[in-house]
Amino acid sequence: MSVTDSSAYPPIEAYALVGNLETCALVAPNGSVDWFPFPHLESPSILAAILDAERGGRFRVGPVDPFETERRYVDGTNVLETTFRTEGGAVTVTDFMPPAGRTDHPKKVLYRKLSCTDGAVDFEIELDPQFDYGRAETTIEATDRGALAEGRDERTLLESPIDLEVENGRISGDSSIEAGDTEWFLLRCTGAEDANTDPNAALEETLEYWTDWVHDCDPGDDCAFAGPWHDPVVRSQLVLKLLTHAESGAIAAAPTTSLPEDVGGVRNWDYRFNWLRDAGFTVQALMNLGTAEEATEYFDWFMDLCQADDPAAIQPLYGLHGDSDLEERELEGFDGYRGSRPVRIGNGAADQRQHDTYGELLLAVDEMHRHGRTLDDGEWARINDIVEYVREIWDEPDAGIWEVRGGNEHFVYSKVMCWVALDRGIAIATDGDHDAPLESWQETRERIRADVLENGYDEGVGAFVQSYGTDALDATGLLVPLVGFLPFEDDRVQGTIDAIEETLVDDEIFVSRYDGDDGLPGDEGAFVLCSCWLVDALALSGRVDEARSRFESLLQYLNPLGLVAEEIDPESGMHLGNYPQAFSHIGIVNSALYLGYARGRETDGPPPMGIRLGDPVGIDGG
Structure with missing residues (x-):
């Protein structure tokens, strides 16, 4: 039997996950442990049959x-x-x-x-x-x-x-x-x-x-996550905890490396690190699940990283112990999952410029601040430095959230997140009475806003596009209202939702990240997180029944244990990419939160991100 024979490799979604808050193991349905790095997630493997059925090792x-x-x-x-x-x-x-x-x-x-x-x-x-x-x-x-x-x-x-x-x-x-x-x-x-x-x-x-x-509530409680998705939310919380390192509080994007986004292709990456861009949405999910300790530990971890590096040196991702040297290498001895090569360790995206990272960090700081976390003088100094740095570089091109390897561009989402960094910096400084050059920050915030509205919105397409000078769409357009750049009722927001539904959505629930060339061969599946973003955008636009229907349909593609990978193939339902994926499970938690809020449920803390007090978040029957 060839090692690339599919019978030698269970489907990605067939695996279960166990772990000890430092490392994880994947268990196949036949009782075989086919992946086990030790002593930490980012350490070399002891067992890796999932990456080479003959030479990887199993138990x-x-x-x-x-x-x-x-x-x-x-x-x-x-x-x-x-x-x-x-x-x-x-x-x-x-x-x-x-x-x-x-x-x-x-x-x-x-x-x-x-x-x-x-x-x-x-x-x-x-x-x-x-x-x-x-x-x-x-x-x-x-x-x-x-x-x-x-x-x-x-x-x-x-x-x-x-x-x-x-x-x-x-x-x-x-x-x-x-x-x-x-x-x-x-x-x-x-x-x-x-x-x-x-x-x-x-x-x-x-x-x-x-x-x-684990999160627990009685049937009679007014739980924000109540509904048919309550159990998937709880499982998502348990997955996120397994991916949280006990020593540092950092959360890995996934416990695996090189599970393919395109089976047999080259889209194979190492995700056993923490991406700072996950910070805002992660903190929101953790705080609303009642796991404030984990949210605080994660917050303290990335704030320490910001102290160690000046803003220009902050990387998009770090090792779970704060390691910055994540050199990307290829393992020559492994055939890869079903022949998907190369098998990579390390991740070259650590060396990219991703300007959206700064906005996502400020989202996390703002989320903690809204939940009552005060910033000391040292922490505010770091935030002040980040906002000042964004004020200087917002108009430069970058690699963007999707880490394209075809060269830097003026990505619309990166510009919007630079706006977020200024906007949240102003809000935190004002509310916390911190010293800040508010007038210059406000001026830059308005310059970014005007620039994005002029160059990032295409009148012919009727939507926000992926980057300046192109008509390609990007699922990050769904986040324009969620981060507060424009209100949900704005025609440009609704036009973007409609255009994305028409262009990037398959079978009503599967959302691709973008259309157009990204510098890599092969295709990929629908991105689970983007599918959740569509649910969020619909729910907060007042289309609650539609959002609920799509969310429940999406949840049908979780494996029977409640786990999900980075992507799903819309045609076969196969899971693709590293597994289970933190961002996918964060998306599930936050979509359940937004649906609960839109259906009249209350949270213990402030309203979820993107919802302003007094906003008419509608209930259309849910």
């Missing part, structure tokens, strides 16, 4: 005989249960990692509990460790507890209750289990080989942590 626990599979997360947790039903019986594999610093059990252990609930089942175990993306020489030896594998810098101890064999660089074993019996398999990673732990207590404390942490 499987499952039946020998043919089976049917059912999977679920224990309610309100990130503990995964996979039930296999064979002709002879049924077994359940429970996968989890204790959250870092939240229990008394070592975080560097992947727990796999095998329980037989009916009959008897023959099962097998296979571990094929491939350290450092398969580049490190691996040695394996049997021990009295199982088998120890060592690479260049990392090692794993597979603790097993059954006898194991070591052959050809792989660890394997098989046995049978009967109803009522339970076996534990522990993958102890570097630093946890000899740590004392009680697996049952680790599971109990992990379940307790997640159920105590």
Whole structure:
């Protein structure tokens, strides 16, 4: 069988996610862990069969005989249960990692509990460790507890209750289990080989942590997220927490690298970093979900980054520990998911100029400020410097939010977000009585506004376009009213929504990022976040029933566990791109928030971004 044969690779959306707030693992429906970087998300992989079915490495626990599979997360947790039903019986594999610093059990252990609930089942175990993306020489030896594998810098101890064999660089074993019996398999990673732990207590404390942490409301509560989308919102919150690094508070865009936007093509990127552009929408989602601690930790993290770098040096993305050196490299030894090459580590977009980043940072600061977070003198000095820098460079071209690799342009969204940086800077300075050159800021804000209205809106198209001098459309036009640049009732806003619906929307719910050439070969799927932006724009334009219908249709494309990738193929429904994607799940949370607000639900804090007190956000039947 060829490694590019699709049968060797489950669909992207078939995977489940577990993690410990420092790293994550992807679990296939057959019980195979096919992706596991260690010790952190951005670290080299130990298991990466998802990127090369033959050479990547995997860790499987499952039946020998043919089976049917059912999977679920224990309610309100990130503990995964996979039930296999064979002709002879049924077994359940429970996968989890204790959250870092939240229990008394070592975080560097992947727990796999095998329980037989009916009959008897023959099962097998296979571990094929491939350290450092398969580049490190691996040695394996049997021990009295199982088998120890060592690479260049990392090692794993597979603790097993059954006898194991070591052959050809792989660890394997098989046995049978009967109803009522339970076996534990522990993958102890570097630093946890000899740590004392009680697996049952680790599971109990992990379940307790997640159920105590997660958003919860009673059916009678006036929850802003109430509705048929409540469960997807809760799952999105749990995904975002898994992508949040326990030490820094930074949130990864996704736990994976190089899952393709175009299967078999070159649109394969490493997303295991934090993009500052996510800040505003992320903070809004976290604050309204009641996870103020996470929002504050994330806020403090990126404010520290702003202190470390002068505004001109602020990067669009950073490592989860604040690393700035994210050199993009290609892994020559991996074939890629279904032959999608190159497989990349690092991300060259870190070196781009993306002016929208500054506006998104100010959106986040404003969101925290509106929720009662005061800025000290040092924090305000950093914000003042950013706004002053934007005042100087707003009229220069940049790479834009989509990080096109075809050269810098005058992107309309970048200009709008420069306007946002000035607008929110003025609002925060005024409300907080901070020293600021308000007159010059106000003058520049109006210059940007006039420039965008003159050059970014095309009368012939009847819409805001992607960049100056083109008639190409961009889904970011849906954000023009959301960030307050123009009101929703403005004809230019409604014209942009209509034009995007006509040009970028497939099957009423799938929204592409843009039309036109972006300097790369191949096509991509519809962007989930952009589909959420359309829902938001419709809801806040008073078209609430239409927004609700489209949102509910979009949610049908989440996988059965509630996870979603960066993109969806409108024709097949396949998930594309890195998975699960933080921005997609943030979009789901915020769309549910806007729909709830438009339907008369209230939030504990200020109105969501883009809604001014007294705005006639209509209810047309929802």
